Amino acid sequence: MLYNVHFGIYVDVAMPVEDNSKSLLPFLSSPKLLPNESESEFQSGLQSLLSELDNPSPLAVALVSQLNESLWWIKRHTVDKELLLHEAMARLLAKAGNHWDTYDNHKVSEALERYLNGSADKDEAAWIDEILAESKLILPDLRVRAFKDAAKHIKMVDDLIHRQHQTMRHLQRSIDSIGYKSRLIKRMDLELAALESKQSVKEVSSLDAKPS
Amino acid sequence: MPNHRRNLANRCNALKSTGPRSASGKRASSQNSRKHGLNSAPDFESSLEYQALVDLIAEEGFSGFACADITAGLLNYRRVMDAYYDTYISPEPVDEFLRDANVKASNPIFRELLSPSGSEPQDVREMAAFFASLQRQERRKGGPVSRRSAGTHKLIRYQRNAIARLSRAVRQG
Numbered sequence: 534m535l536y537n538v539h540f541g542i543y544v545d546v547a548m549p550v551e552d553n554s555k556s557l558l559p560f561l562s563s564p565k566l567l568p569n570e571s572e573s574e575f576q577s578g579l580q581s582l583l584s585e586l587d588n589p590s591p592l593a594v595a596l597v598s599q600l601n602e603s604l605w606w607i608k609r610h611t612v613d614k615e616l617l618l619h620e621a622m623a624r625l626l627a628k629a630g631n632h633w634d635t636y637d638n639h640k641v642s643e644a645l646e647r648y649l650n651g652s653a654d655k656d657e658a659a660w661i662d663e664i665l666a667e668s669k670l671i672l673p674d675l676r677v678r679a680f681k682d683a684a685k686h687i688k689m690v691d692d693l694i695h696r697q698h699q700t701m702r703h704l705q706r707s708i709d710s711i712g713y714k715s716r717l718i719k720r721m722d723l724e725l726a727a728l729e730s731k732q733s734v735k736e737v738s739s740l741d742a743k744p745s
Numbered sequence: 746m747p748n749h750r751r752n753l754a755n756r757c758n759a760l761k762s763t764g765p766r767s768a769s770g771k772r773a774s775s776q777n778s779r780k781h782g783l784n785s786a787p788d789f790e791s792s793l794e795y796q797a798l799v800d801l802i803a804e805e806g807f808s809g810f811a812c813a814d815i816t817a818g819l820l821n822y823r824r825v826m827d828a829y830y831d832t833y834i835s836p837e838p839v840d841e842f843l844r845d846a847n848v849k850a851s852n853p854i855f856r857e858l859l860s861p862s863g864s865e866p867q868d869v870r871e872m873a874a875f876f877a878s879l880q881r882q883e884r885r886k887g888g889p890v891s892r893r894s895a896g897t898h899k900l901i902r903y904q905r906n907a908i909a910r911l912s913r914a915v916r917q918g
Contacts, residue, residue: 557801560794562823565830590805592915595819602826609833613890620888638845642888686891689898696901703908707915711805714918718806 557595564602567609575605586708593711600704603697610694617686619646621679626661629668750854752842757858757872781828783903789820811918818911825907829900836893840883848877 566572579601586593623642641664647653648661665671670678680687765774789795798816807815855872886892 555801555804557798557819560798560801561819562827564826567834591801592805592815596915599822599826606829610894613894616890617894620890624888639841683887683891686887686894689894692901693894693897696904700904700908703912707912710916714806 555591557591558598561595561598564598564605575601578604586712590711590715593708596704596708596711600701600708603701603704607694607697610690610697614687614690617683617690618676618679619649621683622675625675625678625682626664626668629664629670749842749846749851753846753851753854754858756876757855781832781900781903783825783828783900787821787824789817792820794820807918811914814914815911815918818907818914822907822911825900825903829897829904832896832900833893836889836896837886839886839889839892843876843880843883846876846880848873848880851876 564575566575579598582597582601583589583594586597589597620642623645624638626645627638627641641661644653644657644661648658653661665675765771795816798819799812802812802815803809852869852873855869855876856866859868859872886895
């Protein structure tokens with residue numbers, strides 16, 4: 534059983550940490566999902582990341598959870614880049630040929646979204662085609678213009694994605710250092726045990742060698 | 746009264762406001778510019794989770810100082826990411842009335858609204874110019890996706906500092 538940190542419920546997912554009572558996650562605020570996002574997809578991403586660690590410590594699990602959240606943010610921001618383009622396309626269409634006051638930006642936006650998804654009905658598609666014809670544009674041209682129009686915001690989203698990559702790099706280094714630290718402690722424990730056993734053998738042999 | 750006219754009248758009257766007068770009103774409006782609260786100094790040590798986290802991290806062989814640093818780093822990082830999410834899901838709302846208003850066509854309404862005070866046409870022109878500048882600002886901010894991108898973009902530096910602090914604490918621990 535894994536404590537599902539997102540919705541505060543328990544779900545049947547194998548947890549690679551030996552003891553759940555030692556998990557840090559219940560004490561940290563949890564990454565939240567948007568209403569239209571799949572929780573199972575988020576969880577499977579986390580599990581696949583955790584499965585790459587051998588016997589992860591609670592701190593490593595907490596860091597991996599943050600890493601998974603960063604990956605999720607990259608996905609969200611990548612979708613946003615496309616949405617920004619759609620938003621700019623709708624804006625350009627709505628004011629195409631000085632029709633800013635004629636076309637409702639909101640209506641055009643919704644119709645265009647369905648048109649681009651291929652889910653627009655006949656009337657809607659005809660309407661979008663009509664506005665495109667009025668403004669003497671074809672869809673690829675509109676997209677290029679929209680890209681130019683939304684360049685500032687697209688650059689912002691690129692910065693956000695870049696920041697998540699940097700965050701992931703920091704988290705990876707931290708997880709590596711935890712792994713290295715635990716390996717170092719194990720190695721030192723073994724060396725100490727070897728030294729102690731050597732010492733005890735020496736003491737025994739020196740006791741044996743002492744003349745009675 | 747038509748909707749467009751009422752909206753314009755409300756906005757014209759709001760411009761005449763000199764702000765809150767009562768103590769509670771002033772207290773409330775002093776928080777108007779508060780966006781995410783990340784500039785205030787957090788007090789993690791008195792939180793319930795802090796000691797539990799320190800104890801759990803100590804079991805991994807970190808020193809007392811390192812445990813405190815890592816715990817504060819983790820809690821701080823979560824605080825920033827929570828603010829990031831909140832900013833993302835609730836961007837500044839689009840003022841559709843202002844964005845779509847036809848300022849030129851609103852001139853007669855401005856004239857009518859301002860005439861009781863015996864205003865001159867110059868006042869009407871100034872009012873129209875003021876609304877036009879507000880409208881330009883509103884349109885420049887774009888739609889909801891542009892607004893949420895701009896909102897979260899402002900939190901980049903907090904995220905950078907928070908992850909650097911956490912990473913440093915773990916690696917030096």
